[in-house]
Amino acid sequence: MTQVLRIEFLDLSRYISSPNYALIKLHGSINWGREISNGPAALMTAPHTYNHQRLIDEVQQLDISDQYRLVNNCPMWREDSCFVFPAIAIPLENKDAFVCPSTHEDHLRKLIPNVDKIITVGWRAMETKFLSLLTGALPHRGVPTMIVSGSHDGAKETHVNLARCVRQVAELGYLLPPTLLDSGFSGLILRERDKLNQFLRLKIK
Secondary structure, eight states: OHHHHOOOOSSTTHHHHOSSOOOOOTTEEEEEEEEEEEOOHHHHHOGGGOOHHHHHHTGGGOEEEEEEEEOOOSSOSEETTEEEEEEEOOOOTTOOSOOSOHHHHHHHHHHGGGOOOEEEESOOOOOHHHHHHHHHHSOSSOOOEEEEOSSHHHHHHHHHHHHHHOHHHHHHHTTSOOEEEOSHHHHHHHTOHHHHHHHHTOOOO
16 A cells, blocks of 8 residues: 555554545554553563563553554564553454554444445454444445455355355345455456456446
8 A cells, every 4th residue: 555555654543544545454453552551560660671571471460551553663562652562463263352443443434334345355254243343334235245265165155154244245145146266365466357357347236
């Protein structure tokens, strides 16, 4: 997005401030941190004794806030004068919480009613919270889907999972079968570009 669209992600607001594009990472990012608002006494009185490993060891004693910030340091543990903890979700099938600024989640909720196509890449559609959000906010009409996976069986599994939870995907499936591609993301860009362009230009009344 930086190279092609010239969008610079200099702070978290830039992810959703473009009038034409939004990048919403519901499960966090490797360069996002959540500010630590409180913790063991030593964290306040002797901050120089801390590093990223000590924060990990004492995570149960940390008060990790919902204030997010971009972090430039690696390994992550302190940014400017603020202690931070990585804001990224463990990859579990049934994630029950989003790890992103509330403004990003709110922006997504505003955008979903305008969605007219869905493309998934390497996703199994197993996250109940997101699927519930999707089916509740999508417009009340069928939504064409393109599912890109590393295998045909994987693409079929994703469609079954998606259609089971999102009625707008299931409703259109009988009239317009989903586009299933087993080429993976690289294959989509390198070999299936015509199919991608055709799908993006598809008009559904």
